[in-house]
Amino acid sequence: AQSVTQLGSHVSVSEGALVLLRCNYSSSVPPYLFWYVQYPNQGLQLLLKYTTGATLVKGINGFEAEFKKSETSFHLTKPSAHMSDAAEYFCAVLPSGGYNKLIFGAGTRLAVHP
């Protein structure tokens, strides 16, 4: 079965610092890849996605992620953290074939301090 691993359940950065949230997936066939963000007491909102084409994808709020097939990774980055980035972030994969059943990682809670 396919799985998604997010390294670090909690990440803390200073405002203005680089944000790096790690995601690795297990799949022999590259799946579609997603990052979602969840603010307190809210549903999930799509940040960005990779389906085909360019491996560096840009999303909303200045986030981007790079698909690296050789490393089976899809890490999320933002050059300069803002206080409003504090939230929980979920990496998800959509396996090839079958129905659109997203498989989620356990999530990473990002804290941004002044």
Place this chain on the structure above:
Amino acid sequence: DVKVTQSSRYLVKRTGEKVFLECVQDMDHENMFWYRQDPGLGLRLIYFSYDVKMKEKGDIPEGYSVSREKKERFSLILESASTNQTSMYLCASSLRINRGLNTEAFFGQGTRLTVV
């Protein structure tokens, strides 16, 4: 603007009650999903539906059932609520994968259910 609407943001129910969580989407999506979210466990799929009256079990279907009588509506039913079903429940919808690359799921705001 696309929308997935869950009928309640917060619910408190008693052990043994039958509980209905309702979800409606206005995007003409074929697929609809119910997830459960617990700290440290991410989102776990309870049930999904790929068409009207069609349903498939997800990873944790025990204690739950679903109903999809109309394309836009997907209901999650807790036949006899128990305290271990206290959780955040998230509904989502998406296009069928062979309809193109717009494969992302859209989520509702969530229902925080407490069973006492």
